[in-house]
Amino acid sequence: MLLTEQRLNTVIDLPIALPVTKVQAGDWITVATVELIAPAKLTLSQLQAHIVLMEAVSASDPCGGLGKNEINEDFIAGGLIAVFIAKNAAPDSRPDLQPYSEAMSVPSNFELAPDSTAPVFSSRAGSDALVLAESGLYSITVLNNTVNRNIHVSVNGILTIDLDPPA
């Protein structure tokens, strides 16, 4: 199969890039937004999040040891953090209540060792890619799902938009 310049120009890799950022307990930040207009297709080929550091909101409730990470029961997502791909969401509205196509989260029982960082996790890669074809405005949002931890997190990935996909 040969690749033409015209075909190459219809496929664009867009970044999902959040440098390490402190997200307060219960807060969220939108990382990327892409508008999809049919017949174009959007493929989430890779998405990773990395918890670099967790801080206790209260000094009497330290991370690690006897301290316990408490999940916000109001949020429908599980885990310490969750990354959402939401459709037609407003950046300042609660991401877990938006119609979303995908969400991934770090396990809630994950404990951060004082001298190490959390493992990178990835729910989407290679053949497991998520393909979106419905027109809409898609946003990638990371949510701190805890009530007692401020979390320093980085998120990165690739959204590939194919403007003229083969039939």
Add this chain to the structure above:
Amino acid sequence: MNGFVTSLESVADCAISTPLVRVPARHVGVIMAQISIEKGQKLSVRYMGIHFAKFLRIGGISKLNTALPTVYAAVYHGNFEKFGSPTGRPVGYIGLDYPGYASMDPATPFEFRLPGVYSFALVNNAASNDIAALVTGAARVTDPR
């Protein structure tokens, strides 16, 4: 344009993005990327979208430069001494006057061949109102040699 691609080594895609950030008023900008091209190379921006989330203060939305949108993602060419004050007109931009989303038409990309440094910035053109916005996009440098 309709030839076959014989090597992808001559093509480099560069990220143009910032997560949701607060941009202070009075033409303050966030530089998202700076790309240098040489003679014979081409810089093309096929996709760049700006999501203007909200004004962060209640108040007027008068603009410093009325010829440009309140908030815009722009490409500047040439030396960039600092970005705390108006720096002239960009060579390409997309933007909005009110919260919402705008993106460029991929069918009509921004294309540049003049050698030099191209700077991509998210700019708040409001006179007295801070804003929150994010940008997602990509630029491609093509070297025909």
